[in-house]
Amino acid sequence: MLKLFKRKDRTVITIYLVLVILFIIPSIISPVFRTYRNISNILHQAASLGIVSVGQTFIVLLTGLDLSVGSVMSLTTVICATLMKNNPSMIFLTILLSLAVGAGIGFLNGFLVSKVKLSPLIATLGMMALVQGIALRVRPYPGGYVPRSFGDTITGNLFFIPVPAIILLLVVVAGIITLRKTILGNYIYATGGGEENARLAGININLVKISAYTICGLIAAVAGLVLTGRIRSGDPLVGTSFPLDSITAVIVGGTPFTGGQGGIEGTIAGALIIAMLSNMLNLLNVSSFYQYIVKGLILITAVVIYSLRRK
Amino acid sequence: MDRMNKEVILEVKGITKLFPGVRALNKVNFNLYESEIRALVGENGAGKTTFVKILSGAYQPDEGEIYLRGKKVVIPDPYQAQQMGISIVYQELNLIPYMSVARNILLGREPRTSFGFVNTSELIKRAKELMEILEIDIDPESFIYELPVAQQQMVAIVRALSVNPDILILDEPTASLSEHEVEHLFKVMMNLKKRGVGIIFISHRLEEVFQVADSVTVLKDGEVVATKSIKEINQDKLIKMMVGREFVNIFPQKTPITTKKEAVFSIRGLTKKGVLKNINIDLFRGEIVTIAGLQGQGQRELVRAIFGILPVDKGEIYLEGKKIKITNPRDAIKAGIGFLSDDRKTEGLILCRSIRENISLPTLKRRGVWGFVKRKEEKEAVISQVKALDIRTTSIEQEAQFLSGGNQQKVIIAKWLLSNPKVIIFDEPTIGIDVGTKIEIYHRLRKLAQEGTGILIVSSDMIEIIGMSDRVLVMFEGEIVAEIPAEKISEEKIMAAAAGEKTP
Numbered sequence: 001m002l003k004l005f006k007r008k009d010r011t012v013i014t015i016y017l018v019l020v021i022l023f024i025i026p027s028i029i030s031p032v033f034r035t036y037r038n039i040s041n042i043l044h045q046a047a048s049l050g051i052v053s054v055g056q057t058f059i060v061l062l063t064g065l066d067l068s069v070g071s072v073m074s075l076t077t078v079i080c081a082t083l084m085k086n087n088p089s090m091i092f093l094t095i096l097l098s099l100a101v102g103a104g105i106g107f108l109n110g111f112l113v114s115k116v117k118l119s120p121l122i123a124t125l126g127m128m129a130l131v132q133g134i135a136l137r138v139r140p141y142p143g144g145y146v147p148r149s150f151g152d153t154i155t156g157n158l159f160f161i162p163v164p165a166i167i168l169l170l171v172v173v174a175g176i177i178t179l180r181k182t183i184l185g186n187y188i189y190a191t192g193g194g195e196e197n198a199r200l201a202g203i204n205i206n207l208v209k210i211s212a213y214t215i216c217g218l219i220a221a222v223a224g225l226v227l228t229g230r231i232r233s234g235d236p237l238v239g240t241s242f243p244l245d246s247i248t249a250v251i252v253g254g255t256p257f258t259g260g261q262g263g264i265e266g267t268i269a270g271a272l273i274i275a276m277l278s279n280m281l282n283l284l285n286v287s288s289f290y291q292y293i294v295k296g297l298i299l300i301t302a303v304v305i306y307s308l309r310r311k
Numbered sequence: 312m313d314r315m316n317k318e319v320i321l322e323v324k325g326i327t328k329l330f331p332g333v334r335a336l337n338k339v340n341f342n343l344y345e346s347e348i349r350a351l352v353g354e355n356g357a358g359k360t361t362f363v364k365i366l367s368g369a370y371q372p373d374e375g376e377i378y379l380r381g382k383k384v385v386i387p388d389p390y391q392a393q394q395m396g397i398s399i400v401y402q403e404l405n406l407i408p409y410m411s412v413a414r415n416i417l418l419g420r421e422p423r424t425s426f427g428f429v430n431t432s433e434l435i436k437r438a439k440e441l442m443e444i445l446e447i448d449i450d451p452e453s454f455i456y457e458l459p460v461a462q463q464q465m466v467a468i469v470r471a472l473s474v475n476p477d478i479l480i481l482d483e484p485t486a487s488l489s490e491h492e493v494e495h496l497f498k499v500m501m502n503l504k505k506r507g508v509g510i511i512f513i514s515h516r517l518e519e520v521f522q523v524a525d526s527v528t529v530l531k532d533g534e535v536v537a538t539k540s541i542k543e544i545n546q547d548k549l550i551k552m553m554v555g556r557e558f559v560n561i562f563p564q565k566t567p568i569t570t571k572k573e574a575v576f577s578i579r580g581l582t583k584k585g586v587l588k589n590i591n592i593d594l595f596r597g598e599i600v601t602i603a604g605l606q607g608q609g610q611r612e613l614v615r616a617i618f619g620i621l622p623v624d625k626g627e628i629y630l631e632g633k634k635i636k637i638t639n640p641r642d643a644i645k646a647g648i649g650f651l652s653d654d655r656k657t658e659g660l661i662l663c664r665s666i667r668e669n670i671s672l673p674t675l676k677r678r679g680v681w682g683f684v685k686r687k688e689e690k691e692a693v694i695s696q697v698k699a700l701d702i703r704t705t706s707i708e709q710e711a712q713f714l715s716g717g718n719q720q721k722v723i724i725a726k727w728l729l730s731n732p733k734v735i736i737f738d739e740p741t742i743g744i745d746v747g748t749k750i751e752i753y754h755r756l757r758k759l760a761q762e763g764t765g766i767l768i769v770s771s772d773m774i775e776i777i778g779m780s781d782r783v784l785v786m787f788e789g790e791i792v793a794e795i796p797a798e799k800i801s802e803e804k805i806m807a808a809a810a811g812e813k814t815p
């Protein structure tokens with residue numbers, strides 16, 4: 001049946017098939033898994049990962065990677081828990097500030113990668129440490145809190161749908177439109193597919209890169225806000241696992257590290273798969289180091305399958 | 312050719328190869344004799360490369376059988392093919408850019424020291440010896456990416472020959488070679504022929520086929536049209552078999568400029584130390600100018616300098632009388648210059664993206680509204696180009712990497728024609744393109760010139776230079792040493808100037 005589809009669509013369809021199977025099997029086995037509460041729980045967990053992964057997709061498409069997204073998320077929780085704490089009137093301004101900080105950090109990443117010509121690994125690794133340091137300086141230990149109204153809105157429901165899932169959906173749709181319909185999106189695919197080629201076609205590749213990293217930073221801040229709503233406090237280390245998880249989601253979702261192909265459609269399935277597996281393992285009371293092992297196995301399996309299929 | 316007492320070394324029966332949406336080969340039969348040089352010709356996308364890739368084990372056939380010296384074989388992969396005595400030089404070369412020439416030549420067969428490490432001095436010595444046999448003078452320690460395409464081609468040929476094959480396959484080896492190097496390659500081929508090697512030689516330059524081949528097989532849409540001895544056929548008949556129709560004029564009528572000469576594009580005093588010496592060019596409205604010369608005389612650098620890829624020390628560029636400043640390709644495109652590079656892999660095509668995206672890339676912005684792509688308009692524009700240049704593909708969403716070599720080249724040409732430039736600079740535009748499409752491209756270019764586009768072509772194809780140019784500029788050691796007007800263009804004149812003989 002898969003032969004009916006074009007090769008690139010087939011990858012996305014396969015990954016959604018895997019997602020559906022991973023949902024159906026435990027639903028049959030475990031009554032707890034298929035409860036509304038648990039599913040809504042999965043969506044809450046998946047939301048922040050799904051959101052960062054959308055941003056990460058922009059970067060992997062450009063043959064890069066962004067390790068600083070986790071620090072940006074941590075810093076966002078710290079900013080919120082500090083500025084909003086006793087001051088609900090600051091909520092809106094704090095949200096704007098967090099987004100600006102995220103975008104600013106992304107912009108710096110983009111600047112370092114394009115103008116200074118650092119490799120994305122080095123540039124974002126440095127930025128990761130730097131931002132982490134700032135977060136720790138502001139709030140060395142987890143603490144502070146956010147106003148109830150903020151926390152309740154972000155973790156609440158709208159017509160029975162968890163708000164984080166709605167935010168995720170909005171980010172995904174915006175991301176897909178940007179990549180598929182806008183000129184910037186086309187330029188990102190072209191630059192990722194062949195940088196020198198794109199340059200000779202008259203594309204300002206530095207601007208493309210800076211835009212992509214800025215978008216990624218901005219989206220990481222959005223993910224940070226959702227996360228803040230969930231933990232309702234500031235935690236300078238809460239984002240640590242997100243860089244690698246988001247890269248895993250992108251790769252599992254069918255965007256190869258060589259860039260230029262793939263997209264958010266697959267990434268989101270990748271993120272959901274990771275979140276669902278974590279949830280299952282939690283329900284089974286499996287300890288967290290096994291969860292790492294499982295994540296590693298999924299990543300490697302996915303990459304092996306893709307590389308076999310490309311032959 | 313006297314086949315009576317020669318052994319058949321290769322026999323192919325009923326080979327069929329399917330790709331998604333295309334039947335690339337359909338029941339192909341093919342025999343090759345000892346000491347035979349067989350040309351394989353056909354339009355772009357006819358299936359030539361697919362056929363030889365099956366022989367080299369790179370692809371597996373869906374149907375059919377292969378016999379080597381009467382024994383039925385399966386060729387599972389290129390390594391095994393080499394063991395069986397089949398050696399191939401691919402159209403897209405497949406050398407490793409960041410490795411030395413010597414390592415590329417002996418890749419997988421490196422001499423070892425007693426500890427199992429690569430014996431570098433022995434490696435270089437062996438590579439040198441191999442190159443000396445073929446009288447090729449390239450530093451074995453230089454890296455592939457540093458070499459011009461022609462030298463890379465020679466390295467690939469040395470590598471193919473270093474295993475002493477029974478059957479040598481050359482897929483468009485002459486596409487980027489200069490005339491002198493082609494002569495040299497033919498000498499090598501003749502020597503191999505004397506030693507009994509059977510050679511399959513793919514080329515779109517038919518005059519070469521008549522010069523070197525004993526026989527020729529014509530492929531069309533994946534089927535063998537005919538196999539003929541070279542003596543029983545001529546060029547016109549061959550073209551007719553390939554294309555299925557006859558051509559009256561390969562080259563369009565030249566149009567002498569009758570009106571006042573008005574420069575579309577001028578270059579003044581373009582200089583780069585050690586590379587370009589005080590270059591002055593005027594491109595007048597309505598004319599096609601070609602730059603000729605031996606390889607490596609600065610032609611490549613000149614066009615790159617104009618397009619803003621290569622920084623220069625000094626020089627001015629004028630477009631329609633106005634001075635323009637070009638520091639990168641973006642400036643050049645904005646000003647209305649289109650540039651086709653001779654290096655299509657890194658400077659022409661994004662292989663993992665679709666034909667549509669490749670063709671529309673430089674014009675996307677011009678066509679956009681509010682940062683969004685106008686998809687419908689984009690598609691219509693692309694489809695019109697694909698039709699005009701007869702690009703053979705299953706759909707415009709096909710990834711560029713799955714097109715045949717010549718069709719890839721057409722995609723790049725389409726990209727620049729679509730951008731409707733004021734000045735077109737084409738570096739070896741018809742490399743790898745079949746006769747039928749070449750004619751189409753020549754006519755398109757002539758029409759563009761008549762409509763006022765300035766056209767500057769760098770070419771090493773003498774027939775093309777003579778047939779297309781209103782004026783020929785000859786470069787030698789980074790300098791324009793001769794300017795030959797239309798009525799005086801001849802091979803002798805061009806060659807003399809190219810060799811550095813100053814003509815008054």
Ligand SMILES: Nc1ncnc2c1ncn2[C@@H]1O[C@H](COP(=O)(O)OP(=O)(O)OP(=O)(O)O)[C@@H](O)[C@H]1O
Nearest residue numbers: 330335355356357358359360361713715716717718
């Ligand atoms: N890997 C592939 N996947 C899908 N289609 C392919 C693939 N390789 C080749 N084709 C298709 O098979 C046909 C034959 O291609 P092939 O490369 O053999 O042509 P060719 O005769 O060598 O042409 P050229 O003169 O342009 O090099 C073309 O229609 C091409 O698009």
Ligand SMILES: [Mg+2]
Nearest residue numbers: 360402715716
């Ligand atoms: Mg070919």
